[in-house]
Amino acid sequence: MLLQENVPLSPLTTFKIGGPARFYVEARTTSDVQDAVSLARSRDLPLFVLGGGSNLLISDAGWPGLVLKTAISGIEQCSGHDEEGKVLFDVGAGESWDRFVSHAVIARCAGVECLSGIPGSVGGTPVQNVGAYGQEVSETIESVEVFDLKEGQVREVCREACGFSYRTSIFNTTERGRFIILRVTYALEPGGEPHLEYADLKRHFEGRETTPNLAETREAVRHIRALKGMLIVPGEADCQSAGSFFKNPVLSEAQHLELIKHAKIRGLTVPSYPALETHKKVSAAWLVERSGFVKGHGFGHVGISSKHALAIVNRGGASAAEVIALKEQIQTRVEEIWGVRLEPEPVMVGF
Numbered sequence: 001m002l003l004q005e006n007v008p009l010s011p012l013t014t015f016k017i018g019g020p021a022r023f024y025v026e027a028r029t030t031s032d033v034q035d036a037v038s039l040a041r042s043r044d045l046p047l048f049v050l051g052g053g054s055n056l057l058i059s060d061a062g063w064p065g066l067v068l069k070t071a072i073s074g075i076e077q078c079s080g081h082d083e084e085g086k087v088l089f090d091v092g093a094g095e096s097w098d099r100f101v102s103h104a105v106i107a108r109c110a111g112v113e114c115l116s117g118i119p120g121s122v123g124g125t126p127v128q129n130v131g132a133y134g135q136e137v138s139e140t141i142e143s144v145e146v147f148d149l150k151e152g153q154v155r156e157v158c159r160e161a162c163g164f165s166y167r168t169s170i171f172n173t174t175e176r177g178r179f180i181i182l183r184v185t186y187a188l189e190p191g192g193e194p195h196l197e198y199a200d201l202k203r204h205f206e207g208r209e210t211t212p213n214l215a216e217t218r219e220a221v222r223h224i225r226a227l228k229g230m231l232i233v234p235g236e237a238d239c240q241s242a243g244s245f246f247k248n249p250v251l252s253e254a255q256h257l258e259l260i261k262h263a264k265i266r267g268l269t270v271p272s273y274p275a276l277e278t279h280k281k282v283s284a285a286w287l288v289e290r291s292g293f294v295k296g297h298g299f300g301h302v303g304i305s306s307k308h309a310l311a312i313v314n315r316g317g318a319s320a321a322e323v324i325a326l327k328e329q330i331q332t333r334v335e336e337i338w339g340v341r342l343e344p345e346p347v348m349v350g351f
């Protein structure tokens with residue numbers, strides 16, 4: 001394992017923003033991870049675990065301690081089935097997420113096809129319970145193998161213990177910083193049908209007489225994501241981002257009624273969907289757009305994606321400070337007009 005110094009982190013992120021890592025190592029095995037942890041401890045260095053870099057905003061100062069990049073690879077299909085007839089795939093945290101989705105689709109296993117085209121690595125998926133187009137990884141994750149920094153040992157965390165909810169899990173809430181994800185096991189349905197519930201997907205296949213297969217669903221999702229600037233296409237300006245910059249706010253019934261009232265005065269209807277048992281999830285993109293931050297709007301080096309109001313984009317040479325300034329402007333404006341506080345979705349590192 002090679003210990004490097006002053007390694008620029010911006011190229012390792014989709015945002016292409018952020019300062020250097022004081023120290024940097026790439027861990028290809030569990031024992032590399034253990035060695036890196038011992039090194040950080042012996043030198044008293046704060047540790048940051050970097051995955052695919054697709055949901056991060058790294059500060060301009062960078063990271064003052066050790067960045068551990070998880071590069072554990074491998075997609076293994078376990079032999080046989082579980083009690084529900086599902087096939088288990090054991091995947092290294094450093095694998096590209098989309099490579100795994102492609103692998104599952106080719107193997108005709110259903111459960112992750114709607115999560116096609118999402119950038120980042122496998123290890124990041126349980127952390128924020130990655131979801132799109134009607135699927136979330138919480139539905140297919142069987143267990144997560146972790147290195148437990150508190151107990152100093154490798155452990156298995158089963159799905160129930162992951163505490164999954166919308167964009168959250170124990171890994172980014174109650175147990176944040178405790179575990180380093182090493183491998184993730186997904187349970188997929190062999191020969192299963194694609195999940196075609198999300199409005200955009202239904203629209204895409206409208207008028208078709210035969211049911212689309214998994215491969216066609218994967219292509220459709222990638223196509224829809226590309227139209228929204230949410231597919232990484234090298235050289236495409238709108239994809240220098242961290243995807244959705246804000247979470248869709250989950251409101252209580254009273255808060256939702258208040259928002260509807262605000263919208264009614266303006267003759268508008270807020271897009272909202274049922275969430276939890278009694279709550280409503282409302283579209284953050286809609287709120288951003290209707291607060292004056294329209295698609296394609298530039299604010300110097302940063303701007304709003306020309307294809308989706310929820311993505312803040314680096315238009316070239318942006319600093320983290322500029323992103324934060326725009327984030328704050330958006331939060332303030334949305335709160336003034338709509339009475340709703342938007343929460344950022346990417347992880348902020350080194351602030």
Ligand code: EPU
Nearest residue numbers: 132133134243244246247248271283285286289308309310
């Ligand atoms: N909308 C706008 N303006 C826009 C875009 C969308 O008003 O510029 C409104 C429309 O009414 C639209 C609604 O927002 O119907 C929902 O838009 P979309 O289907 O694009 O979904 P989203 O809520 O904006 C979420 C996820 C995405 C995921 C898509 C598709 C969050 C924070 N974002 O976006 O995830 O790909 O659904 O399932 O939950 C990510 O987390 O980085 C991400 C890209």
